[in-house]
Amino acid sequence: MAAALFTALYFVKFRHRHVIFPGEHPAAPEFTLTDLQGGKVSLNSYRGKVVLLDFWATWCEPCREEIPRFIALQNEYGAQGLQIIGISMDDDEQPVRDFSAQFKMNYPVAMGNAEIGELYGGILGVPIAFMIGRDGRIYAKHVGATNFATFEDEVLALLQKPAGDSKLMGP
Amino acid sequence: MNHSAAFLSPVVESFAGQVSIILLEGKPMRPFIRLRWVCCSLLLFCAGIAGANQASLIADTDLIQAEALAKIIQSPGRDKPLMLQVGSRVLFQQAHIPGSEYVGAGNTDAGLQALKKRVESVPKSKFIVIYCGCCPWNHCPNVEPADKTLRQLGFTNVKTLYIGNNFGMDWVQRGYPTAKGD
Numbered sequence: 276m277a278a279a280l281f282t283a284l285y286f287v288k289f290r291h292r293h294v295i296f297p298g299e300h301p302a303a304p305e306f307t308l309t310d311l312q313g314g315k316v317s318l319n320s321y322r323g324k325v326v327l328l329d330f331w332a333t334w335c336e337p338c339r340e341e342i343p344r345f346i347a348l349q350n351e352y353g354a355q356g357l358q359i360i361g362i363s364m365d366d367d368e369q370p371v372r373d374f375s376a377q378f379k380m381n382y383p384v385a386m387g388n389a390e391i392g393e394l395y396g397g398i399l400g401v402p403i404a405f406m407i408g409r410d411g412r413i414y415a416k417h418v419g420a421t422n423f424a425t426f427e428d429e430v431l432a433l434l435q436k437p438a439g440d441s442k443l444m445g446p
Numbered sequence: 447m448n449h450s451a452a453f454l455s456p457v458v459e460s461f462a463g464q465v466s467i468i469l470l471e472g473k474p475m476r477p478f479i480r481l482r483w484v485c486c487s488l489l490l491f492c493a494g495i496a497g498a499n500q501a502s503l504i505a506d507t508d509l510i511q512a513e514a515l516a517k518i519i520q521s522p523g524r525d526k527p528l529m530l531q532v533g534s535r536v537l538f539q540q541a542h543i544p545g546s547e548y549v550g551a552g553n554t555d556a557g558l559q560a561l562k563k564r565v566e567s568v569p570k571s572k573f574i575v576i577y578c579g580c581c582p583w584n585h586c587p588n589v590e591p592a593d594k595t596l597r598q599l600g601f602t603n604v605k606t607l608y609i610g611n612n613f614g615m616d617w618v619q620r621g622y623p624t625a626k627g628d
Contacts, residue, residue, distance in 0.1 A: 400612020
């Protein structure tokens with residue numbers, strides 16, 4: 276039964292559609308944080324790239340489930356201009372270090388705080404992910420666990436969108 | 447604190463992957479990525495079954511709904527419960543129920559020790575409300591251990607605030623009283 280379910284899911288998802296985001300989009304608020312290696316993580320330094328900004332925590336099960344998929348996305352599309360940034364909302368850094376090492380996270384991870392939470396409209400629950408285009412504007416916000424296919428479709432669409440075009444990508 | 451909607455008005459917002467915006471035909475995902483996603487989903491499905499626990503173990507009779515709690519804390523002269531946030535400090539600093547205290551994450555030894563210490567001198571009959579709202583109810587790792595700990599300590603009037611999605615959606619965005627800071 277499970278096999279049938281997932282076979283059906285596979286074919287349904289194979290017809291998944293690209294998402295088109297009409298209208299203007301707000302600029303993603305700039306921030307600078309320190310990553311787990313002691314380096315600076317500044318959103319501005321990624322201008323020209325597509326950024327998937329993931330607010331997560333090690334104690335959040337849906338967040339943990341998304342991490343391997345983000346690692347796969349970074350591997351697959353990093354060379355084309357995707358940059359994933361993880362902002363942990365954990366209280367303590369050590370569990371984040373342990374998790375990052377265990378899962379071999381291949382993108383910058385920084386400890387978040389209330390200030391960046393408020394900058395992004397209040398991160399009052401995790402996971403919350405923002406899709407930011409090459410132009411530094413926010414195109415999507417996902418609250419809660421989100422289909423991998425949705426993330427990948429949005430990444431693909433935003434990668435095709437030039438940095439100077441703040442309107443939407445076409446089909 | 448209900449500013450996220452205005453902040454993101456032209457932006458796609460989704461909850462749990464349910465995107466409600468214009469959809470147009472596009473090219474399908476690459477097959478091998480799709481296959482990897484299917485395998486990953488299968489594993490996560492199995493993991494989800496194995497990990498189905500936590501907050502859902504709390505009996506319905508031991509829950510309090512947001513509307514009921516909001517009425518209690520807004521009623522002048524009424525005895526207020528001791529309200530303890532047992533989730534994340536960063537989330538608490540951004541928004542919490544006025545009068546509530548952050549004690550530590552209920553899924554950690556340190557958090558449970560802090561909880562025990564906080565209620566050391568509290569009468570066992572005191573009305574205590576614990577809450578978290580870090581993530582969807584069935585995934586919250588914090589409230590059930592905190593609830594269990596308080597009951598093991600002999601507290602007889604403990605309720606857990608039911609937060610189905612997260613604190614932002616189920617408390618702040620519904621307009622209930624909210625405070626910021628430590």
